[in-house]
Amino acid sequence: MIFRWICGYTxxxxxxxxxxxxxxxxxxxxLVRLFDRVLERERGWYPASPYERSLIRPRALVESLDDISDQEMAxxxxxxxxxxxLFDALREIGRTPFPAGELAVDSDVVSLGLEVGxxxxxxxxxxxxxRYRVPELHRKALRMGRKGQA
Known part of the structure; x- marks a missing residue:
């Protein structure tokens, strides 16, 4: 996959x-949003410190994920x-994963939350x-911490 070649395997x-x-x-x-944001970062960093191991340095990917999370939540x-x-309840819970009993919203809203990912x-x-888990894609925008392994 081209993504592997651009970013390196790790x-x-x-x-x-x-x-x-x-x-x-x-x-x-x-994915397009991520590459767009990473490209902005790389253009700022490259003149001062070129990176020869791959086209995109891992740090640019990691730092750009927060922005993508915010955009996806918006x-x-x-x-x-x-x-x-549901967004409000998840922000109040503040960590993932969490016991299902802590989610005090209508079951139809929870079903929709499951359906949309x-x-x-x-x-x-x-x-x-x-127990429910909020994926990393949304966790950062909801300002949720992690409990246990990701």
Missing amino acids: PYNWVWRRLADGNGDHSPRS SLEEEFAELVP LLHIDSGTRDEAE
Whole structure:
């Protein structure tokens, strides 16, 4: 894949996993946004300190993911206004994964959150979820910390 050649092998898997939503889907929009933001960073850094190991340095990818998270959340908020109570509840919880009982919103809103990839069932079933996880793509924009491994 060209992404591997541009970025080098090590950050490829790391970044690709973080661009996935709760359903494991990858949006071309996120990838384009990421490269656009990384290109801005590289143009600023390259004249002062050229990087010869790959076209894009891993640091540019890592630092750009926060911006992509913010942009993806803004898109979700614009497209799905009915998810606002879920966004507020997740910001209040402040960490991921978390017990399903802590999510005090309507079950229809939770179902929509699962459908659009904002939430992922960490343990349990769709009908009886025990724990939810917020994917990295959205976690940073919601200002949620991590509990346990990512």
